[in-house]
Amino acid sequence: MTTPTETREPEMGLTFEKVWAMFQESDRRMRELNEETDRKMQETAQQMRETDRQMRETDRQMQETDRKIQEVARHIKKTDEQIGRLGNRFGELAEHLVAPNIVKKFNALGFHFDDISGLRQVIYDEDSGQKIAEFDILLENGESIIGVEVKSKPSYDDVEDHVRRLQILRLNKDKKNDKRKIHGALAGAIMPDSVKTAALKKGIYVITQTGDTVKIDVPEGFIPKTW
Numbered sequence: 267m268t269t270p271t272e273t274r275e276p277e278m279g280l281t282f283e284k285v286w287a288m289f290q291e292s293d294r295r296m297r298e299l300n301e302e303t304d305r306k307m308q309e310t311a312q313q314m315r316e317t318d319r320q321m322r323e324t325d326r327q328m329q330e331t332d333r334k335i336q337e338v339a340r341h342i343k344k345t346d347e348q349i350g351r352l353g354n355r356f357g358e359l360a361e362h363l364v365a366p367n368i369v370k371k372f373n374a375l376g377f378h379f380d381d382i383s384g385l386r387q388v389i390y391d392e393d394s395g396q397k398i399a400e401f402d403i404l405l406e407n408g409e410s411i412i413g414v415e416v417k418s419k420p421s422y423d424d425v426e427d428h429v430r431r432l433q434i435l436r437l438n439k440d441k442k443n444d445k446r447k448i449h450g451a452l453a454g455a456i457m458p459d460s461v462k463t464a465a466l467k468k469g470i471y472v473i474t475q476t477g478d479t480v481k482i483d484v485p486e487g488f489i490p491k492t493w
Contacts, residue, residue: 364416364453365403367479372405372412375482379405379412389438399434402453411435412449414473419456425464428452436493448493453480 369379387404403414415428432450452465453473462472469491472483
């Protein structure tokens with residue numbers, strides 16, 4: 267008995283339509299790839315332009331900073347020059363305003379000075395020969411020494427500095443076996459109340475300007491310190 271033969275559809279190979287579809291898909295993917303590449307290249311170019319802009323801005327800021335530094339340096343130099351000139355004016359203040367009246371004013375308080383022993387008196391260390399202190403005015407007699415500091419407008423720091431200056435003078439005199447009493451005075455063309463109070467608490471005489479002369483403020487209860 268004969269078995270009937272089964273019929274099958276013949277297998278189809280690559281057809282024109284399939285090849286054409288493959289080319290179209292490949293072309294689509296290539297276009298997408300090119301578009302993505304172009305987009306990334308544009309983003310990279312934009313980033314490079316932004317980086318270049320930031321670098322130019324940084325360079326501009328550095329130039330501006332350098333300009334400001336130079337400006338500050340010029341200002342510091344100018345300030346130093348002004349301070350130097352002002353320092354000279356302090357000397358003039360001590361010489362022309364305070365000095366002519368100071369002996370008479372202190373003698374009225376019971377001292378016995380004949381004259382000013384020194385303007386801009388420098389104290390040197392005997393061992394090293396180095397300058398250790400300087401006084402605008404120094405009054406001396408056989409019993410007492412008064413070191414006077416003159417400022418246009420004294421500050422609290424000036425009070426503290428003068429205390430240290432007087433301590434140095436005391437040590438210097440002790441080395442010479444000089445046992446004279448040492449007092450301090452702070453003079454100012456403009457004397458802030460807070461500075462005046464601080465000086466008086468330290469036992470330092472306060473000298474203020476009044477008209478074309480000076481006066482020594484000695485409030486009730488003031489006790490001058492002896493170094």
